[in-house]
Amino acid sequence: MPVTSSAMPASVKIVDVSPRDGLQNEKQLVSVADKVALIHRLQQAGVPNIEAVSFVSPKWVPQMADGLAVMQSVQRKPGVIYSALTPNMRGYESAREAGMDEVVIFGAASEAFSQKNINCSIAESIERFQPVAQAAIADGVRLRASISCCLGCPYEGEISPEKVAEVVDRMVDLGCIEIDIADTIGVGTAGRVKRVYERIFTRHSPQMFSGHFHDTYGQAIANIVAALQCGISIFHGSVAGLGGCPYAQGASGNVATEDIVFLMQGLGIETGIDLTQLAQAGAEISRVLGRPSQSRAGSAWLARQAAQAS
Amino acid sequence: MPVTSSAMPASVKIVDVSPRDGLQNEKQLVSVADKVALIHRLQQAGVPNIEAVSFVSPKWVPQMADGLAVMQSVQRKPGVIYSALTPNMRGYESAREAGMDEVVIFGAASEAFSQKNINCSIAESIERFQPVAQAAIADGVRLRASISCCLGCPYEGEISPEKVAEVVDRMVDLGCIEIDIADTIGVGTAGRVKRVYERIFTRHSPQMFSGHFHDTYGQAIANIVAALQCGISIFHGSVAGLGGCPYAQGASGNVATEDIVFLMQGLGIETGIDLTQLAQAGAEISRVLGRPSQSRAGSAWLARQAAQAS
Numbered sequence: 001m002p003v004t005s006s007a008m009p010a011s012v013k014i015v016d017v018s019p020r021d022g023l024q025n026e027k028q029l030v031s032v033a034d035k036v037a038l039i040h041r042l043q044q045a046g047v048p049n050i051e052a053v054s055f056v057s058p059k060w061v062p063q064m065a066d067g068l069a070v071m072q073s074v075q076r077k078p079g080v081i082y083s084a085l086t087p088n089m090r091g092y093e094s095a096r097e098a099g100m101d102e103v104v105i106f107g108a109a110s111e112a113f114s115q116k117n118i119n120c121s122i123a124e125s126i127e128r129f130q131p132v133a134q135a136a137i138a139d140g141v142r143l144r145a146s147i148s149c150c151l152g153c154p155y156e157g158e159i160s161p162e163k164v165a166e167v168v169d170r171m172v173d174l175g176c177i178e179i180d181i182a183d184t185i186g187v188g189t190a191g192r193v194k195r196v197y198e199r200i201f202t203r204h205s206p207q208m209f210s211g212h213f214h215d216t217y218g219q220a221i222a223n224i225v226a227a228l229q230c231g232i233s234i235f236h237g238s239v240a241g242l243g244g245c246p247y248a249q250g251a252s253g254n255v256a257t258e259d260i261v262f263l264m265q266g267l268g269i270e271t272g273i274d275l276t277q278l279a280q281a282g283a284e285i286s287r288v289l290g291r292p293s294q295s296r297a298g299s300a301w302l303a304r305q306a307a308q309a310s
Numbered sequence: 311m312p313v314t315s316s317a318m319p320a321s322v323k324i325v326d327v328s329p330r331d332g333l334q335n336e337k338q339l340v341s342v343a344d345k346v347a348l349i350h351r352l353q354q355a356g357v358p359n360i361e362a363v364s365f366v367s368p369k370w371v372p373q374m375a376d377g378l379a380v381m382q383s384v385q386r387k388p389g390v391i392y393s394a395l396t397p398n399m400r401g402y403e404s405a406r407e408a409g410m411d412e413v414v415i416f417g418a419a420s421e422a423f424s425q426k427n428i429n430c431s432i433a434e435s436i437e438r439f440q441p442v443a444q445a446a447i448a449d450g451v452r453l454r455a456s457i458s459c460c461l462g463c464p465y466e467g468e469i470s471p472e473k474v475a476e477v478v479d480r481m482v483d484l485g486c487i488e489i490d491i492a493d494t495i496g497v498g499t500a501g502r503v504k505r506v507y508e509r510i511f512t513r514h515s516p517q518m519f520s521g522h523f524h525d526t527y528g529q530a531i532a533n534i535v536a537a538l539q540c541g542i543s544i545f546h547g548s549v550a551g552l553g554g555c556p557y558a559q560g561a562s563g564n565v566a567t568e569d570i571v572f573l574m575q576g577l578g579i580e581t582g583i584d585l586t587q588l589a590q591a592g593a594e595i596s597r598v599l600g601r602p603s604q605s606r607a608g609s610a611w612l613a614r615q616a617a618q619a620s
Contacts, residue, residue, distance in 0.1 A: 186610070187576075188576070189572070189573055189575075189576025189577055190535050190573075190576070190577065191576065191577050191578070192576060215606060216606060216610045217569065217572050217606055217607040217610050217611070218531055218566065218569035218572070218605070218606035218607050219531060219569075219572065219573060219576070219607075221528055221529060221531060221532040222531040222532040222534070222535045222573065224532070225500050225532045225535065225536070226535070245610075251606070251609060251610045251613060252606055252610075256528065259527065259528035259529075262499070262527050262528070262529065263499055263500075263529060263532065265499075266497075266498070266499025266500070266501065266502060266529070267499055267500065267501050268501070295528070296525060296526060296527055296528035296561070296562055297527040297528050297529075299561060300496070300526045300527050300555075300561045300562075301527070303561060
């Protein structure tokens with residue numbers, strides 16, 4: 001009988017970000033057909049929330065230029081939330097045209113990162129999102145916020161939990177119903193993860209927060225366990241570990257969704273996801289990209305299935 | 311100020327198994343000079359316990375045939391424990407000749423694994439080690455036991471915590487002062503890890519146990535945190551993640567020591583190890599083997615140092 005700690009949730013929502021965050025951080029351009037196939041495999045495997053596209057300027061992010069075409073080709077599975085990044089009203093309007101269920105705005109817990117990444121202060125960035133937030137709420141579209149550098153910053157180094165909580169406050173004021181606490185450079189470790197969430201929970205309820213952990217230093221799965229122990233029940237992953245870290249050349253980035261699902265299986269926590277089908281989705285997109293899957297659990301799981309079949 | 315849970319130890323002993331367990335599971339033969347250089351770099355980095363050699367028949371394990379030559383060339387650092395596997399009295403005598411501080415005997419928590427691996431039952435294997443154990447105790451040599459398949463078996467599947475505890479009982483009866491709880495196929499997850507240790511602790515004290523976790527499914531660091539929370543303060547790693555998993559082709563095996571040290575740094579737990587020097591040791595042996603380091607923390611750490619220097 002699997003063991004779950006009394007503090008841990010009975011089930012979690014896994015958000016797979018591979019078609020957006022994953023592919024955006026891969027050098028290769030991937031065709032609309034291959035992106036749609038990836039999304040189909042993910043939803044078929046039971047992934048309940050897919051970060052599918054980003055409506056940003058194709059001049060800056062060519063990998064994401066085909067968002068509308070992708071969403072028009074996807075045969076949507078009822079109950080699945082399809083999310084899109086929307087940095088401004090133009091992006092929001094495209095998201096509406098594409099029929100997105102959820103739009104994602106973003107900020108950082110580090111002033112330096114905000115300046116370097118989007119050329120303005122944290123406060124300005126949040127103000128710029130006001131129109132998008134108001135439109136989403138008025139239109140009944142889910143509004144999610146992603147906060148970068150919550151466990152550390154490539155420029156500022158350490159980030160205080162209070163600073164993270166302040167940015168959370170601003171996002172909650174904007175009307176966001178889900179907020180991603182992101183370890184953008186993967187430097188977080190289990191103790192610090194708990195301190196950040198504990199600070200946030202002095203004034204907000206755990207249910208609205210997710211953990212978006214990068215595996216750059218091999219800490220993501222341990223950080224997810226720490227977050228579970230805090231009561232977090234939403235986690236981001238990228239199938240096959242798609243998406244390297246743009247801040248450390250050659251380093252790994254997003255944690256592999258298969259590794260998260262293997263953890264949850266072991267803990268007896270429901271995900272609604274079939275690990276074999278998920279690992280096959282990871283294997284297939286890796287084949288398209290011409291490189292091995294970065295997922296340890298996915299690779300080992302499929303190897304074990306193959307060995308048992310022979 | 312780093313956070314340590316009140317249940318966690320203030321310091322841990324890291325045992326690096328790369329020269330033995332790591333290189334034994336690599337296809338390539340590595341020269342005596344390169345093995346000695348690896349051991350020198352590890353001790354220089356502050357690693358307090360190195361599993362350096364194995365005194366087994368060269369017919370079966372050619373990679374380990376040069377154990378005596380290696381130990382004769384090592385310039386030993388005072389205070390470091392140098393360990394050798396000794397499957398029988400012949401191996402023990404070689405270990406004495408080589409001046410080893412510690413000898414390692416082994417068993418399994420799975421009958422099927424014991425049969426397939428060493429062609430006898432668990433009980434028989436322990437009896438066969440009696441002479442080695444008695445000799446080590448009489449000679450004042452540290453006696454350690456490694457127990458395989460504590461979190462699962464490639465043949466039997468699930469292994470009960472009680473079965474693990476029974477094998478521990480036998481090893482304690484033999485006079486072992488340190489006992490490695492090994493997740494040989496890497497299938498353990500945080501909840502199960504705790505259940506195994508909790509079972510063992512119904513009749514033994516935590517201080518004598520280590521965690522030897524494989525990262526085949528990406529769970530090792532999370533398992534180490536779970537073990538820390540149980541009060542375990544000895545952990546095995548292999549620099550650069552040397553040593554694949556012999557039970558899942560192409561899969562990762564030993565957890566990378568650099569990833570463990572990064573975790574401990576983040577938790578504020580002392581290891582006595584300098585991560586930069588350790589990561590350099592990992593980079594160098596990877597260069598010798600002609601492949602990239604399997605350590606995420608090691609690679610990212612060195613990349614960050616390089617970026618900061620430029």
